[in-house]
Amino acid sequence: MTSPATPTTTAAPTANRRGLISALLLVAAVCVAVVALVVLLPAARSDPYTRSTLQLSGSGERGEQLFLINCAGCHGIAAQGLVGPNLHGVHNRKNNRQLIQQVVSGRTPPMPRFQPEPQAMADLLTYLNTLT
Template sequence: MENQLAQPEILIRRIAIVAVALVLVIGAIVVSFHVMRVSDPYFQSILSLNGDSARGHAIFEINCAGCHGVEAAGLVGPSLQHVSQRKSKIGLIEQVTSGETPPMPKFQPHPQEMADLLSYLQQL
């Protein structure tokens, strides 16, 4: 009788160990992906610069306002109001440069221009 009761406990323990291992592996993958992005020279150069929000606004008007609206309230693209509360600087850079969310085009501005754009986006 004891052997029958022990079997489900062993199975539950094994499932728990596998679940913990999966969580750790996924966590390690997420952390390594973040470290890779932060160590990218393009990202590093942007993050080391001070952006000018006035220049960032001009960059936004030329490249982004057509889809996100002049006030960044959204048109074809979503509203970018308070976007810095939803995405980190790295997340914003990735969003702008990746082109992975159609219809948004891939856009890789010069690091100073990206720093300026980030500065503008953070004040929305």
């Protein structure tokens, strides 16, 4: 009685292929989910203030003026550091969202919480990004 074995041998590759296709579909689904998390979540998470600030293009010159008035007392007139840290190269440590949070959140006393208009914040960001 060898006949019962015959269907198994022909069915096995089909089953394997189905398994492979499901596995590939699963991998594809996981990739889509990861991309969605990485790309969409940060955008969705940022608040309207951050979003409108990031849409504006800032002026480094106005940003420097704002910096001299509001920030230089602690960070130094050349942002070289005083009470607050040296800000040269800060954009390598913090991305634009984190820089905005740093300025508006007040989460790291003694640095106060600032509430600049989005345009002023965009100017400050541009200035901070010029500090190499």
